[in-house]
Amino acid sequence: MIVKILTRNREETKERAKRLARALRGDETLAFTGDLGSGKTTFIQGLAQGLGIGGKVISPTFVLQRIYRGKFPLFHYDFYRLTEKEIWDLDLEESWGRGVVAIEWAEKLKKLPPQTIKIKIKEKGKNKREFVFHLPSERSYLPRAL
Numbered sequence: 710m711i712v713k714i715l716t717r718n719r720e721e722t723k724e725r726a727k728r729l730a731r732a733l734r735g736d737e738t739l740a741f742t743g744d745l746g747s748g749k750t751t752f753i754q755g756l757a758q759g760l761g762i763g764g765k766v767i768s769p770t771f772v773l774q775r776i777y778r779g780k781f782p783l784f785h786y787d788f789y790r791l792t793e794k795e796i797w798d799l800d801l802e803e804s805w806g807r808g809v810v811a812i813e814w815a816e817k818l819k820k821l822p823p824q825t826i827k828i829k830i831k832e833k834g835k836n837k838r839e840f841v842f843h844l845p846s847e848r849s850y851l852p853r854a855l
Contacts, residue, residue, distance in 0.1 A: 712842040712852050715833065722748055722838060723755030725855065730759025732854030735781035736806045738822050740815030743830030745789075748838045749813045752830070756811060757783055768813060773799060782808030788817045824848060 716722040739756075741749040750768040757766040760779035769775040769787045777783040784804040788796050796818060804810050805822050815821065827843040844851055 710844045710846070710849065710852065712844060712855050714840045714842075714855055716748075716838050716840070718836045719748075719751050722751050722840075723758065725840070726752045726755025727759035729851065729854045730756045730780075730809075732851055733760070733781065733809055734850075735808055737848070738805055738810040738812070738825045740812050740818070740821055740825050740827045741830065742814070742816045742828070744832065747830040747832055748840075749830060752828070752840070753783075753785055753811045753813070756809070757785075760809065784808055784810045786810070786812045788812065788814040791817065793817055793819065826851070 714725055716725055741752070743749055754766045757777055757779065760781060760783055762777045762779035762783060766777065766785070769785055770789055773787065773791070775785045777785065784807070786801065812818070815827070824845045824847045826845070826848055829841040831839045831841070833839050842855060
């Protein structure tokens with residue numbers, strides 16, 4: 710199933726992400742793709758807020774992974790600077806199913822869990838973003854949250 714949403718600013722992006730977070734069950738993998746500055750981290754910040762995670766959420770570009778505690782653990786990865794071999798050396802699959810896994814630059818991976826929610830972000834203007842969600846049938850409970 711494909712669902713598209715359009716946001717007009719950072720605040721609206723975060724609000725949509727919060728709504729999605731409240732519908733999550735805690736075993737989801739979200740694979741984000743989009744250009745630099747397209748809104749991947751902004752969406753994940755809203756996701757963290759919706760999971761009850763306080764404090765600052767920043768992209769783990771240089772540390773590669775951050776783990777936040779909330780309603781469910783949030784495993785936040787950024788693979789911008791890595792090769793696929795380097796990614797697998799991180800034991801990424803150990804986090805699958807143990808919380809919400811949010812992957813920035815997911816296009817660097819050829820293999821993802823079969824129930825992965827793929828999110829492509831497209832810039833549609835200065836602050837406008839289109840989010841295209843590819844939802845596997847096992848995640849059919851999510852469109853209402855978007």
